[in-house]
Amino acid sequence: MRRKEMGKLFVLAFICITLLTTTGIGVDGGIPVLSQAENTQLTALLGDLDGEAPRTVRDQVGALLHQVQQLAQAREAEGNYEMSEEETTIWKKITAQLDAETIRQFGEYTDDEPEExxxxxxxxxxxxxxxxxxxxTDWNALNTLREDYFKAVEEDDEAxxxxVEAEMKSIITKYKRLDADAVVLNLLDDKNQKNQGLFYITANQQAVYQEGWKNGLDTLTWKEQKxxxxxxxxxxxxxxxxxxxPFQYFKVGGDGVDGTYAYVIPVDDRGERWCMAVDPADITEDGLFPYTVVHEMCHYWTLNEKQVEYLGDQVAYYPAERYSDWECVAKEDSYLQAFYQAFWQDIINDWATDPENLYFYDRHQSEFVTGYASTNCAxxxxESFSAYVFLKSADTPEVQAKLDFFDSYPELRQKKKEILKMVKENKVYVNPQIEPYEDKHFAEEI
Structure with a gap:
């Protein structure tokens, strides 16, 4: 999913860093001696803070990192891959230290009233x-399933x-006139997504309008369909x-200008059949839509059944070097696994402490091609792949490393070549900047 990253307001603030009392092996008053791997991870965690971070901050974060890594290594040696509460607490302390230094160097966000x-x-x-x-009876049962689902999502109910998809389909499939897959897609879409119409993709990849009575949407006139x-x-x-x-549907609609530009989603529970949705309100002449389209297709390429294993309802934990989230686990030879090991493994636990933490992006701006790229690894x-396709060069060595990552795969180089050929032949304007409205705090260029 690709969203517009809004501008940020922050004020400079200076803070005092209080030295943590730590215990550990080594010298320098109980400060542990970090291994080479821990030093590498410490540098990764500091990100853009590294050059200006005082020794006290490095020592504090390093001591906590050493402590949590000792716990993690002992746990994984026993075949236990679920992070303990003690480790979680330490990672929260690490993030708090990093946030404090981020504020000292780059400024603090104002407490603006959230937009209603x-x-x-x-x-x-x-x-x-x-x-x-x-x-x-069936309508009431279906409505209850939907309401319970969104209540659980909104309340983050882990219990x-x-x-819900299987339960809904068990009801809908009793009615032959309905397309159960399409109805469920529409019912479980985000509440703010106003779906206008759905097209099914034929065997020769044509998009044919599906009448609204088959999927629960309003039926459109021929002019509206066109x-x-x-x-x-x-x-x-x-x-x-x-x-x-591999796409079963193409859906048109959304939440209006900005917000969610487009998204892709598996139709089945294995990731074999897919749907792409596009918000026509975000197809403008600013030349950013090509980035969005390539971004979404890249999600399919990296999240289909050949690349990841979907977990369904099962809860599973994996070693730290393996990429996994609440939805899937990356296969060992997948693009996502390789990308994770190259760019995210050392910083993932700081990110996971609070995925909404704006300071995480602030201290890693030089590593991300856009603000939205810092949302998560996938x-x-x-985002980086869409930049690889359309940008002539990167602003920083860190981003260039990600573009070079894709260039190391011959099949991805070929996809880039085909996209650029299509864009040229169809005279599609592509903005030379992937995020033209975003200010960066770094100035280095390569």
Missing amino acids: KAEVDYGKTTMSNLKGTLSR YDVD KLAESWQQVTAILPKDWFA EDLA
């Missing part, structure tokens, strides 16, 4: 449209243990149509 957004739930329209097809089909034409002016062979991979 009207609560909307466009999925209710889909539910309303289904009333004429489903029995009252929620319902295969207008929405323009989004498919704009996407396939950038990407070859035959790349959409988004960084997709």
